[in-house]
Amino acid sequence: MTAPERLTVRGPEDILGFIPHSLGYWPASSLVAMTLHGTSLGATLRLDLPAPDGQGDPFGFAGAVRRYLESDQDADGSLLAVFTSDAGMVPPSAYDLLISTVQCSLEQAGMPVRAAWFVGDDYWRDALCSDGSCCPLPGRPVQEIRDSMLNAEMVYRGSSVGPAPRTGSVPEAPVPxxxxxxxxxxxxxxxxxxxxxxxxxxxxxxxxxxxxxxxxxxxxxxxxxxxxxxxxxxxxxxxxxxxxxxxxxxxxxxxxxxxxxxxxxxxxxxxxxxxxxxxxxxxxxxxxxxxxxxxxxxxxxxxxxxxxxxxxxxxxxxxxxxxxxxxxxxxxxxxxxxxxxxxxxxxxxxxxxxxxxxxxxxxxxxxxxxxxxxxxxxxxxxxxxxxxxxxxxxxxxxxxxxxxxxxxxxxxxxxxxxxxxxxxxxxxxxxxxxx
Structure with a gap:
C-alpha cells in the first residue's frame, strides 16, 4: 500500500500505531527503531530482543542497530520502541540497560534518540520518563494505540496488519x-x-x-x-x-x-x-x-x-x-x-x-x-x-x-x-x- 499524501503524527500513539503497518504485523519481543529526517519518519527496523536475563550482549546488540540505521544517511534522529510483555513494564525494566546502550551508540552516530517507549500487551509507557507524577504506572492502555488517528487513517487507505510471520504460517487463499x-x-x-x-x-x-x-x-x-x-x-x-x-x-x-x-x-x-x-x-x-x-x-x-x-x-x-x-x-x-x-x-x-x-x-x-x-x-x-x-x-x-x-x-x-x-x-x- 502506498500513501500518496503525508500523514500527520499528533503524538506517540500515532507513531506506535504506524509501526505495525510499516512492518505488516504487530511485533512481539522486539526492539523497533525508526530513523527521523527532521520531523519526518524514515526507515523502520525491527530486531528480536535479546534474553532479558542479562546474558545477552547489549553492546553488540546496540552496534547492530547502529549499523542498520547508519545506511539511512539522511537520518538526524531516531525513535525506539520495546514491544514486550506487561511483566517487563514495571520499572526497573529488564531492558533499561539495553535502551541506554542503544541510546549511547546512536548518539555517537549522529542519530540521537528523541523518544522511547515500552509497549506491553495491555499498557504502554514512556521508557525515558522516571517521574511517576507524569508517567504513572502501569502506563496507558494499548487500546489508545489501536484507536489512534493515524492507525485509523492507515486502515482507511487500505493498509492492514496481519499475523507475525512464523514457519509454516504464511497464509494462502483456499483452493478447492x-x-x-x-x-x-x-x-x-x-x-x-x-x-x-x-x-x-x-x-x-x-x-x-x-x-x-x-x-x-x-x-x-x-x-x-x-x-x-x-x-x-x-x-x-x-x-x-x-x-x-x-x-x-x-x-x-x-x-x-x-x-x-x-x-x-x-x-x-x-x-x-x-x-x-x-x-x-x-x-x-x-x-x-x-x-x-x-x-x-x-x-x-x-x-x-x-x-x-x-x-x-x-x-x-x-x-x-x-x-x-x-x-x-x-x-x-x-x-x-x-x-x-x-x-x-x-x-x-x-x-x-x-x-x-x-x-x-x-x-x-x-x-x-x-x-x-x-x-x-x-x-x-x-x-x-x-x-x-x-x-x-x-x-x-x-x-x-x-x-x-x-x-x-x-x-x-x-x-x-x-x-x-x-x-x-x-x-x-x-x-x-x-x-
Whole structure:
C-alpha cells in the first residue's frame, strides 16, 4: 500500500500505531527503531530482543542497530520502541540497560534518540520518563494505540496488519481440492512434455517469453485459477535454469536473463535458437488475461526487518555498484541485489502474486515458488517473512539448495543490496509518509 499524501503524527500513539503497518504485523519481543529526517519518519527496523536475563550482549546488540540505521544517511534522529510483555513494564525494566546502550551508540552516530517507549500487551509507557507524577504506572492502555488517528487513517487507505510471520504460517487463499488434484495431474503431463528440452535455447526463450507475458498481465486484482497455466508454470520451476532466469528477468529484464544463461553455457552445442522450432513446448500465448488474487504482501535475518521509506539496512557483503551501459547484469549480481541500480519493483510484485498461486499444491514446484517468494521478501528488506517462506520451502524439500543458500544469507545478517540504498529500496508507503 502506498500513501500518496503525508500523514500527520499528533503524538506517540500515532507513531506506535504506524509501526505495525510499516512492518505488516504487530511485533512481539522486539526492539523497533525508526530513523527521523527532521520531523519526518524514515526507515523502520525491527530486531528480536535479546534474553532479558542479562546474558545477552547489549553492546553488540546496540552496534547492530547502529549499523542498520547508519545506511539511512539522511537520518538526524531516531525513535525506539520495546514491544514486550506487561511483566517487563514495571520499572526497573529488564531492558533499561539495553535502551541506554542503544541510546549511547546512536548518539555517537549522529542519530540521537528523541523518544522511547515500552509497549506491553495491555499498557504502554514512556521508557525515558522516571517521574511517576507524569508517567504513572502501569502506563496507558494499548487500546489508545489501536484507536489512534493515524492507525485509523492507515486502515482507511487500505493498509492492514496481519499475523507475525512464523514457519509454516504464511497464509494462502483456499483452493478447492479438486483443482489441486487437477493441477498435479496436468503438471505431470507437462513434465513429460518438457523432459529432454532443458538444454534447448529455443525452449528456454519460449518459457521465458510465456512468463514475461504472464507478469505483464498479472496486475489485475482478482480472478480464478487456471489448471493448465498453473501446471505449466509449476513444471517450468522444476528446471533450475528456467527458475533462476524468471527471477532475474523479473528484477532486471529479459536481456539480463538471457545473457546470464548464455554465460553459464547451459544450452546444447549447435542450438542457436533461431528460426521456428517445432519441438518447442509452450502453452498458446493467446490466453485470456492472467488473473491472480492479491495476496498479503510479505515484510533481513530471522528476527530482523527493515521497512518503510527508504528501508535502509545492513550493507551487502561487498560494495553495491550501479551498472550502466549495454552489458546486462550477471545472475549473481541480480540475485544479491547489486544490479541493476534499481530493480523492477512492479514486476517483482507481479511475480510474487503469481507464485502465491503456484505454491499451494505442494511438492518440489511449491518449494521453488516459496523460495522465490522468500527471495522477493528479502529484496524488500523483510527478513522475517523471507525466513518463513524459505523454511516452509525446506519443510517441503529438506535439501532444496537455493532455499538453503538464501536462508544462510538471511540468517547471517546479510540483506539485499537494494534494501541497503534508499534510492533503490522498496517503499511500502511512498515518499514522506508521515511527519
Amino acid at each position: 481440492a479438486m483443482h489441486l488434484a487437477a493441477v498435479l495431474e496436468a503438471q505431470a503431463s507437462w513434465e513429460e512434455e518438457l523432459g529432454g528440452r532443458f538444454r534447448s535455447r529455443a525452449q528456454f526463450k519460449a518459457v521465458l517469453g510465456f512468463w514475461q507475458m504472464l507478469l505483464d498481465r498479472a496486475s489485475v486484482d482478482a480472478g480464478v485459477p487456471d489448471i493448465e497455466r498453473d501446471a505449466f508454470l509449476r513444471a517450468t520451476l522444476l528446471v533450475p535454469t528456467w527458475r533462476d532466469a524468471v527471477m532475474v528477468m523479473a528484477a532486471a529484464g529479459r536481456n539480463a536473463a538471457e545473457a546470464g544463461a548464455e554465460r553459464f553455457n547451459v544450452f546444447q552445442e549447435g542450438d542457436d535458437g533461431d528460426g521456428a522450432d517445432e519441438s518447442v513446448v509452450v502453452l498458446p500465448l493467446l490466453l485470456p488475461p492472467a488473473e491472480f488474487p492479491l495476496s498479503a504482501s510479505p515484510v533481513g535475518t530471522p528476527g530482523t526487518d527493515m521497512a518503510g521509506r527508504g528501508a535502509a539496512a545492513l550493507r551487502p557483503p561487498r560494495r553495491t555498484v550501479a551498472r550502466s551501459g549495454s552489458v546486462p547484469a550477471g545472475y549473481g549480481e541480480v540475485l544479491m541485489g547489486l544490479a541493476p541500480s534499481v530493480p523492477d519493483w512492479a514486476r517483482l510484485e507481479a511475480l510474487e502474486r503469481v507464485l502465491g498461486q503456484l505454491a499451494v499444491p505442494g511438492g518440489q514446484a511449491a518449494a521453488a515458488a516459496l523460495t522465490i517468494r522468500g527471495w522477493v521478501a528479502w529484496c524488500r528488506g523483510r527478513g522475517s517473512y523471507a525466513a518463513a517462506y524459505l523454511q516452509q520451502a525446506l519443510e517441503l524439500e529438506p535439501e532444496y539448495r537455493l532455499a538453503e543458500l538464501l536462508l544462510d544469507l538471511v540468517g547471517s545478517g546479510t540483506l539485499c543490496g537494494w534494501a541497503a540504498r534508499k534510492e533503490a529500496a522498496w517503499q511500502k508507503f511512498g515518499e514522506d509518509t508521515a511527519g
